[in-house]
Amino acid sequence: MTKPRKSVLLALALVAGPFLSAGTAHAEAGFGGSLGGSADTTNKSTGKTLASQVTYNTSKNGTGKSTGTLAPIGNYDPPACWYEPGWTPDEYEKEFQRRWNVGSFSGAGEAYAAEKARYIEGKPYKDFNKDKSGEGMFWGTVYDWDRLKGDDYKDCSQADFWVDNGDDPPVENAIDAETLAKLAYNAIQVPDTEITLAPKAATKVNLPTWAWLDKADFHKVSVTAALNVGGWNLSSTTTATPVSLKLEPGTADATLFPASGECALNADGSIGEPWASGKSAQAPPCGITYLRSSGEGTYQLRATVTWEITWTASTGETGDLGTGSFGTEQAIAVQEIQAVNR
Structure with missing residues (x-):
């Protein structure tokens, strides 16, 4: 990421964005480690399957007869949701078809028409931005369901959007160096x-x-969390002394x-x-x-x-x-x- 974003505190509130009617992104356990410690972080009501692209290097983590997670004290504010790159144009077309079950879906009404217009008909993306393949990616939301509280979601409810390689994502809660640092904190074992x-x-x-x-x-001990996908390459190493x-x-x-x-x-x-x-x-x-x-x-x-x-x-x-x-x-x-x- 050539223009790193500064950190933001991740607040959430339950307000569904346009594309969340079709499905809500979730962080899948097992993709570089469970983000919330839960064996099943799937949103069963919607089923959207954007897994986090964040990976972890735990080779310098704590070892021994037994280890445990740290109880945070002070200014640690664990991320409960963030936006990150998820799909190339071709991948996003398949994701769109999966969400809407194109070919057998009927009765979609205004919701489907709005999403078709947004991602296919040029309002603002024409044919899933295939003419820009290799120049960027579609971004979506990752939720850590174990950390959501109350009527959270609001700050990560924006519909999936396109970002050119090297550009700053046009949202507050885009994944950045501090978010990766906090995800690495979650993976530390002492x-x-x-x-x-x-x-x-x-x-x-x-x-x-x-x-x-x-x-x-x-x-x-330390853990490194990294995002290396498309044109975005960023990592943070969190160290516990x-x-x-x-x-x-x-x-x-x-x-x-x-x-x-x-x-x-x-x-x-x-x-x-x-x-x-x-x-x-x-x-x-x-x-x-x-x-x-x-x-x-x-x-x-x-x-x-x-x-x-x-x-x-x-x-x-x-x-x-x-x-x-x-x-x-x-x-x-x-x-x-x-x-x-x-």
């Missing part, structure tokens, strides 16, 4: 937050428990180190400090001292990592999407220190 503890699964009342994450197991660890002991009867429970990233990319012999009585830079026994049960220690989200595009554009978080729980048994009476 490793679970299983921190190392000393003592491990069981500790003692009033004994400092050290907590840390090694740099080798705790690193940034870990910045801090928050400890929640699972009980009010505990002292946190530091007092906020927020353990910052060290200069080498790790968090906290490994316990070593002779440090048992010291206050850890990142850790917990439990003040009461867990009895026959355990406390659920929750460790949540905050990730900073940034993106860069093939156009040179950059931005940030705030922060995201992902946390897991570990069962901690806290025992009383047994004293021997003589």
Whole structure:
């Protein structure tokens, strides 16, 4: 895309455009990844089949025993719909025929007449713009049904339209670098937050428990979303970088180190400090001292990592999407220190 559009916040409202009477575009699960996490994003009432042309490179995504999606914090506004290139003139003719079942369709009335005039009779497109084959594409709407709210749709309800290669699409919600960055965000997986503890699964009342994450197991991840179709070639890489660890002991009867429970990233990319012999009585830079026994049960220690989200595009554009978080729980048994009476 030679003239990248600036980002737009994707708002929606339910107002059908002229061609939406024939069918509403949807993002199909499995085409470069499910856009909304749903196994079936088909609009069953209309059946229009514009699948998203966006593809994903997840080779630098999070890996490990288990991974999870980030809970967005801050200025991340997930895209619920957008316009993108979908058809060449020949492809659009087939799509038109499929929608209207040309040859057996009857009783179409004014709706069919209006669409025939728009795409075949030159008002404004003559014979599906076949005289401009290779010079552009028809654009349509992609909806992420899981993200639509209330009476959304309005801003992505325009009838399918033609755009010449290199021209800016004449709509607000055309896919752009930031939209791709947000779609990449949706595909990011981060490793679970299983921190190392000393003592491990069981500790003692009033004994400092050290907590840390090694740099080798705790690193940034990224996903690239790309649109490469016709004359439009654009990509954005969204990167999640870990910045801090928050400890929640699972009980009010505990002292946190530091007092906020927020353990910052060290200069080498790790968090906290490994316990070593002779440090048992010291206050850890990142850790917990439990003040009461867990009895026959355990406390659920929750460790949540905050990730900073940034993106860069093939156009040179950059931005940030705030922060995201992902946390897991570990069962901690806290025992009383047994004293021997003589």
